[in-house]
Amino acid sequence: xxxxxxxxxxxxxxxxxxxxxxxxxxxxxxxxxxxxxxxxxxxxxxxxxxxxxxxxxxxxxxxxxxxxxxxxxxxxxxxxxxxxxxxxxxxxxxxxxxxxxxxxxxxxxxxxxxxxxxxxxxxxxxxxxxxxxxxxxxxxxxxxxxxxxxxxxxxxxxxxxxxxxxxxxxxxxxxxxxxxxxxxxxxxxxxxxxxxxxxxxxxxxxxxxxxxxxxxxxxxxxxxxxxxxxxxxxxxxxxxxxxxxxxxxxxxxxxxxxxxxxxxxxxxxxxxxxxxxxxxxxxxxxxxxxxxxxxxxxxxxxxxxxxxxxxxxxxxxxxxxxxxxx
Amino acid sequence: xxxxxxxxxxxxxxxxxxxxxxxxxxxxxxxxxxxxxxxxxxxxxxxxxxxxxxxxxxxxxxxxxxxxxxxxxxxxxxxxxxxxxxxxxxxxxxxxxxxxxxxxxxxxxxxxxxxxxxxxxxxxxxxxxxxxxxxxxxxxxxxxxxxxxxxxxxxxx
Ligand SMILES: Cc1cc2nc3c(=O)[nH]c(=O)nc-3n(C[C@@H](O)[C@@H](O)[C@H](O)COP(=O)(O)OP(=O)(O)OC[C@H]3O[C@@H](n4cnc5c(N)ncnc54)[C@H](O)[C@@H]3O)c2cc1C
Ligand code: FES
Ligand code: FES
Numbered sequence: 001x002x003x004x005x006x007x008x009x010x011x012x013x014x015x016x017x018x019x020x021x022x023x024x025x026x027x028x029x030x031x032x033x034x035x036x037x038x039x040x041x042x043x044x045x046x047x048x049x050x051x052x053x054x055x056x057x058x059x060x061x062x063x064x065x066x067x068x069x070x071x072x073x074x075x076x077x078x079x080x081x082x083x084x085x086x087x088x089x090x091x092x093x094x095x096x097x098x099x100x101x102x103x104x105x106x107x108x109x110x111x112x113x114x115x116x117x118x119x120x121x122x123x124x125x126x127x128x129x130x131x132x133x134x135x136x137x138x139x140x141x142x143x144x145x146x147x148x149x150x151x152x153x154x155x156x157x158x159x160x161x162x163x164x165x166x167x168x169x170x171x172x173x174x175x176x177x178x179x180x181x182x183x184x185x186x187x188x189x190x191x192x193x194x195x196x197x198x199x200x201x202x203x204x205x206x207x208x209x210x211x212x213x214x215x216x217x218x219x220x221x222x223x224x225x226x227x228x229x230x231x232x233x234x235x236x237x238x239x240x241x242x243x244x245x246x247x248x249x250x251x252x253x254x255x256x257x258x259x260x261x262x263x264x265x266x267x268x269x270x271x272x273x274x275x276x277x278x279x280x281x282x283x284x285x286x287x288x289x290x291x292x293x294x295x296x297x298x299x300x301x302x303x304x305x306x307x308x309x310x311x312x313x314x315x316x317x318x319x320x321x322x323x324x325x326x
Numbered sequence: 327x328x329x330x331x332x333x334x335x336x337x338x339x340x341x342x343x344x345x346x347x348x349x350x351x352x353x354x355x356x357x358x359x360x361x362x363x364x365x366x367x368x369x370x371x372x373x374x375x376x377x378x379x380x381x382x383x384x385x386x387x388x389x390x391x392x393x394x395x396x397x398x399x400x401x402x403x404x405x406x407x408x409x410x411x412x413x414x415x416x417x418x419x420x421x422x423x424x425x426x427x428x429x430x431x432x433x434x435x436x437x438x439x440x441x442x443x444x445x446x447x448x449x450x451x452x453x454x455x456x457x458x459x460x461x462x463x464x465x466x467x468x469x470x471x472x473x474x475x476x477x478x479x480x481x482x483x
Contacts, residue, residue, distance in 0.1 A: 006331070006348035006394055034390050037351070038371050050348070052395070078384075102460025103438070105372055107384040108391065237459050 001037075002046045008055040012213070015051055016181045019209040024202075029053050029211055031074060031110040034101070035117040043127045044118075044134075053112070059213060060110075062086075069217040073112030077165070078103070080111060090217060092226035092245050096168035099230045102237045112212045115166055115176070115192070116204065119159035119267075120239055121149065132200055133157050146303035148241070151310055153266040157196035158303060160264050161203055166193065167245035167261040167269040168228055174217040180210035189215065193268035203268060223256070224249050225324045229316045230263070240264035242309050244316040248279070248324035255279045255324065260296070265313055272296040275317050289321035290314075335396040337362070338406025346393040352386075353377045355393035356403060364404035364433045368462070375461030378434040378441075379403045385441035387460075404433035407440070416440060419478035420471075427465035435461045439475050448479055 009015050009029075019027050028047040030036050031054060039045045053059070053074060060074035064085040071080060080086060081097035100106055100114065118124070123131045123140040130136035141149040141158040149158040169189045177186050192204050206212070220226065226247040232238035243263035249256045258279040262270040274295035282288045293314035300310045330345040337360070344359050353370075356362045356379070368374035370389045377388040380402035407414040413421070416439050426432045435458065442449060442457045449457065454475045455468075463471060 001349040003329075003347065003349055006392070030392075032390075033392065033395075034372055034387075037390050037392070040349070041370065054395070101372070102375065102387075103441075103457055104375060104378055104385050104387045104460040105390070108386050236462070 001040045002043070004040075004047050005049050006052065007049060008052045010055065012056070012179050012211075015053070015056070015211060016179060016209050018049070018051055019211075020181055022208065024208045027051065031113040032076070032105075032108040033113075034105045034109040035113055039118060039125075042125055044125060053211070066219060068219045069215075071111055071215045071217070073110060073212045073214060075111050076107060077101075077109045077111070077114060078106035080165070081106060089220060090172060090226070092168045092171055092228045092247060093165070093217070095228035096164045096230075096243075096245060099228060099240075099243075100164050100237075105237075111165065111215060114163050115169075115189070115212060115215075116206065117162055119203065120162045121159045124159060133159060133196075135201065141303060143304075145305060147305040148239075149303055149306055150266050151297070151300040151302045151306055151313070152262075152270050153195050153197075153268065154301070154303075155197060157200045157267060159196070159203075159267050161193065161266065161268050162239050162264075163269070164228070164230060164240060164243060164263055167243060167263040169215060169217065170269050170271065171226065171245040171247045171259045171261040172217050172220060173259070174215055176212055177214040177216070178206065178210050179213050180207060184213070186216075190269075190271065196267050220247060221249050223251065227320050227323050229320050231312050231316060242312045242316055244313070244320045245269075246317075246320040246324065248321070250324055253325045254283050255281070255321070258321075258324075260292075260317065260320075262296070262313060262317075265300075265309055272317070274298065275321075279321055284321050284325035286318075286322070289318035289325075292321055293318040331394050333394055333397045335398065336400040338402060344393070348392065348394050350393045351389050352379070352381075352391040352393050352396055352401070353388040355396075356388060356401075359393075362403055362405050365437075366430050366433060368430065368434075373462070374431070374434070375438060376431055376434040378437045378461065380437060380441055383444075385438055385460075402437070402440075404436055407436065414440075415481040416443070416474075416478040419474040419481060423470050423474040423477060425466060425470040425474035431461060431463040431465075435463065435471055439478060442475070443479055443482060447482060449475070451476070 059072040230243040278292035366376040368376035
């Protein structure tokens with residue numbers, strides 16, 4: 001790790017003014033540090049100054065009422081997974097948070113850090129590789145080893161977005177609040193994330209002098225069932241090979257509305273409008289659920305080593321739909 | 327600006343002061359500055375849990391926490407567990423069940439077990455496996471560790 005100076009945050013104004021004008025990378029914010037410290041140890045980032053957000057008062061709170069949830073960006077992944085109202089009414093979010101990493105990392109890792117974490121692509125995380133994501137010429141996954149890379153939305157950078165929480169929040173229709181030097185703005189979590197075709201270097205629309213401060217989640221309808229299904233390579237904690245966040249509004253076995261967002265398969269959380277269309281208004285049977293899975297992956301473009309993700313994604317979607325019908 | 331920061335924290339119940347660079351992890355501070363070498367470095371990136379300690383009541387990977395962030399906090403490490411003349415019941419249970427071979431994972435497993443039993447004194451086998459999933463062992467195959475945790479839970483009941 002390079003040397004850096006370390007500043008405790010005292011107010012949002014102080015944070016945004018320290019960040020202003022520095023561009024990306026000179027001054028960085030640290031929340032739990034579970035992602036950032038890995039980048040610093042590997043010299044992927046070499047900031048001169050780190051601002052510790054954890055000293056901002058009150059930004060780790062979670063509150064719930066009849067209209068929905070408000071979760072501060074500093075709430076830990078563990079607190080989200082264990083919050084009773086989230087377990088009872090926002091199942092997909094509790095399950096997604098509970099599937100993140102290990103108890104140790106969930107205890108420290110925050111919501112804001114989970115949404116803003118950087119890709120795990122082994123070329124991006126290798127100090128010696130100057131890939132397209134870091135301003136070089138090529139995405140090495142195209143010709144190189146691509147077992148964990150994107151099957152959808154890749155061009156020209158085939159990273160996958162590593163967050164488990166983001167697909168769950170998007171499936172629930174959540175929005176987030178961003179603060180910058182000009183004040184605050186709110187946008188849907190879905191609009192927050194971007195594909196490499198728009199910007200190959202970043203995974204979201206955040207400017208270098210902005211931070212995420214809060215996420216708001218509307219209360220799901222009373223007939224909603226929701227699930228997070230995550231396939232990983234080993235039984236032990238790991239990033240998703242593919243995952244499905246599904247929210248289904250059910251009348252008996254008929255699906256009135258479906259919200260289906262995939263993780264681990266694209267450079268941003270990936271809403272499958274095809275799977276949603278295949279389920280909406282239908283009585284869910286084995287064949288309807290299989291069709292939804294097929295439709296979701298019909299445009300998938302696997303690289304050399306990741307065609308297995310096509311099958312995996314298809315099957316996870318149909319399994320989630322069948323769970324909604326039970 | 328000073329190169330090192332002065333940090334005051336509580337480690338295993340005692341007030342401790344140290345100087346560290348902001349880039350030093352808590353694991354480096356414990357091992358290299360304070361000579362508490364119980365917490366081990368396995369992966370140094372959050373995967374193995376060999377460096378697990380309890381920070382303000384929460385289990386953490388000390389390799390992913392900066393030393394400067396422990397200012398005013400309380401750290402529990404494996405060194406604080408046994409009484410001078412008597413092992414902690416979790417340590418006894420690991421020995422009795424032969425839940426270790428090379429032993430490099432053991433301090434981490436024992437701290438994770440302590441964090442689990444502090445919050446859930448009577449966990450099911452499934453809960454034990456879920457809450458210990460952040461600790462890797464290349465030797466034992468885990469079953470003996472699970473038995474040890476079950477015995478430790480009984481012993482503390
Ligand atoms: C071994 C291991 C396994 C993991 N497994 C998973 C997994 O299965 N699923 C998963 O989702 N994640 C996983 N992670 C990633 C884990 O780091 C995140 O889940 C965690 O939530 C990140 O939060 P943090 O507070 O530690 O982030 P930090 O490391 O503090 O920050 C991450 C990035 O976000 C920026 N940032 C932080 N907070 C804000 C904010 N409020 N506004 C703007 N920018 C901000 C930082 O500058 C940094 O670039 C894993 C990590 C490790 C080390
Ligand atoms: S050394 Fe910290 S988790 Fe492996
Ligand atoms: S006893 Fe050797 S790694 Fe666990």
